Amino acid sequence: xxxxxxxxxxxxxxxxxxxxxxxxxxxxxxxxxxxxxxxxxxxxxxxxxxxxxxxxxxxxxxxxxxxxxxxxxxxxxxxxxxxxxxxxxxxxxxxxxxxxxxxxxxxxxxxxxxxxxxxxxxxxxxxxxxxxxxxxxxxxxxxxxxxxxxxxxxxxxxxxxxxxxxxxxxxxxxxxxxxxxxxxxxxxxxxxxxxxxxxxxxxxxxxxxxxxxxxxxxxxxxxxxxxxxxxxxxxxxxxxxxxxxxxxxxxxxxxxxxxxxxxxxxxxxxxxxxxxxxxxxxxxxxxxxxxxxxxxxxxxxxxxxxxxxxxxxxxxxxxxxxxxxxxxxxxxxxxxxxxxxxxxxxxxxxxxxxxxxxxxxxxxxxxxxxxxxxxxxxxxxxxxxxxxxxxxxxxxxxxxxxxxxxxxxxxxxxxxxx
Numbered sequence: 121x122x123x124x125x126x127x128x129x130x131x132x133x134x135x136x137x138x139x140x141x142x143x144x145x146x147x148x149x150x151x152x153x154x155x156x157x158x159x160x161x162x163x164x165x166x167x168x169x170x171x172x173x174x175x176x177x178x179x180x181x182x183x184x185x186x187x188x189x190x191x192x193x194x195x196x197x198x199x200x201x202x203x204x205x206x207x208x209x210x211x212x213x214x215x216x217x218x219x220x221x222x223x224x225x226x227x228x229x230x231x232x233x234x235x236x237x238x239x240x241x242x243x244x245x246x247x248x249x250x251x252x253x254x255x256x257x258x259x260x261x262x263x264x265x266x267x268x269x270x271x272x273x274x275x276x277x278x279x280x281x282x283x284x285x286x287x288x289x290x291x292x293x294x295x296x297x298x299x300x301x302x303x304x305x306x307x308x309x310x311x312x313x314x315x316x317x318x319x320x321x322x323x324x325x326x327x328x329x330x331x332x333x334x335x336x337x338x339x340x341x342x343x344x345x346x347x348x349x350x351x352x353x354x355x356x357x358x359x360x361x362x363x364x365x366x367x368x369x370x371x372x373x374x375x376x377x378x379x380x381x382x383x384x385x386x387x388x389x390x391x392x393x394x395x396x397x398x399x400x401x402x403x404x405x406x407x408x409x410x411x412x413x414x415x416x417x418x419x420x421x422x423x424x425x426x427x428x429x430x431x432x433x434x435x436x437x438x439x440x441x442x443x444x445x446x447x448x449x450x451x452x453x454x455x456x457x458x459x460x461x462x463x464x465x466x467x468x469x470x471x472x473x474x475x476x477x478x479x480x481x482x483x484x485x486x487x488x489x490x491x492x493x494x495x496x497x498x499x500x501x502x503x504x505x506x507x508x509x510x511x512x513x514x515x516x517x518x519x520x521x522x523x524x525x526x527x528x529x530x531x532x533x534x535x536x537x538x
Contacts, residue, residue, distance in 0.1 A: 149414045152408075154455070154458035157455055157511050159404075162497075165499045165503070168497075170389075170492075179352050180248040180320070181319050186346055187201065189201065189372055210350045211348070214242070214346070215242035216345055218329050220234070220338075221290075222291070222325070233274065234323065235288065235335070237335075243346075245348060263328045264328075268308065270286070270311070272312055272313060273321040285308055288335065290304075292336070292337070305335060359377050404510065404514060408451065415447050416525070442523075444519050447518065451516065459508050470494055474494070
């Protein structure tokens with residue numbers, strides 16, 4: 121672009137005074153663009169953070185993959201199914217378990233849970249709880265002793281402590297002369313776990329698999345396998361590899377992974393993220409449109425100067441470039457400030473919300489609803505670049521009309537009353 125046109129465009133960005141400060145209306149335009157960019161970056165970063173953190177929490181609660189026999193026939197056992205699964209190199213661990221619904225009762229308090237019977241020797245291979253549930257915890261669950269490990273919140277709700285007993289009531293009862301009577305069995309609480317995950321601490325009830333089979337009268341045909349994969353994202357591929365690999369068992373084996381079980385949630389998050397992007401886009405669009413009024417006011421103010429430049433031989437395209445320089449530069453400055461402030465806010469939004477919570481004296485994010493009790497943020501470089509690109513593109517597009525209007529100025533008409 122011609123240096124003269126660029127120089128004139130930069131001169132128009134400054135106020136009439138010799139102080140060199142930008143005019144007030146130009147500052148308002150920059151602030152508007154910056155706010156739009158900041159809003160987009162912060163909102164998308166928080167949504168990315170929630171998606172990443174909740175996905176991580178779900179993978180601690182939900183198995184990477186589960187499989188079992190639909191209708192086991194003679195000689196078919198879960199051990200054979202485990203061998204078939206372990207042939208896949210992406211399968212890091214396989215452990216059997218039995219699960220069933222039950223009520224836990226203690227001193228008048230009753231809570232509904234799903235009791236999970238595990239094999240203490242193998243379950244550590246598939247557990248994602250880490251230090252919250254070390255292998256030593258599983259070893260406390262001895263077969264035939266009817267021991268149980270409870271989550272901290274569940275134990276608190278029942279008013280039970282380690283070393284005490286809790287009554288387990290199963291839905292399938294015993295038939296007696298007086299009718300159906302619920303089956304009840306006392307279990308020994310041998311451990312209380314606090315993982316920090318609400319869904320675990322409020323529902324965890326784990327016992328030995330043999331005791332669970334006795335409680336629910338389930339044989340090996342009711343055993344489910346839990347698999348841990350080298351990469352949770354590969355779960356759909358592993359599912360597709362396991363079933364077609366064995367044409368004999370394809371109609372007898374069922375397999376489901378964590379993406380299938382939580383598909384609706386992640387689809388909802390993706391839709392919400394796209395809708396928020398559209399909403400924030402229109403906020404940025406409104407801020408960019410403010411450039412139109414800024415440039416039109418500048419064109420109106422500079423009518424005489426435009427006419428003089430035209431009479432001196434500057435073509436209409438040159439006039440157009442002058443105001444395009446002004447508009448694009450305003451958009452560039454606003455976008456840069458928006459990116460810098462937006463990224464800083466996105467990285468520190470958790471601390472900011474924590475400070476607000478401290479002032480208000482209450483939690484704004486409930487772990488019972490969101491799995492986590494803090495505001496996460498995950499800044500994605502591609503999102504920042506797309507937001508900056510859209511902002512710059514909008515700033516360029518909205519300068520076209522005012523610049524074209526300035527180029528159409530007739531010198532004679534503009535200088536008639538000067």
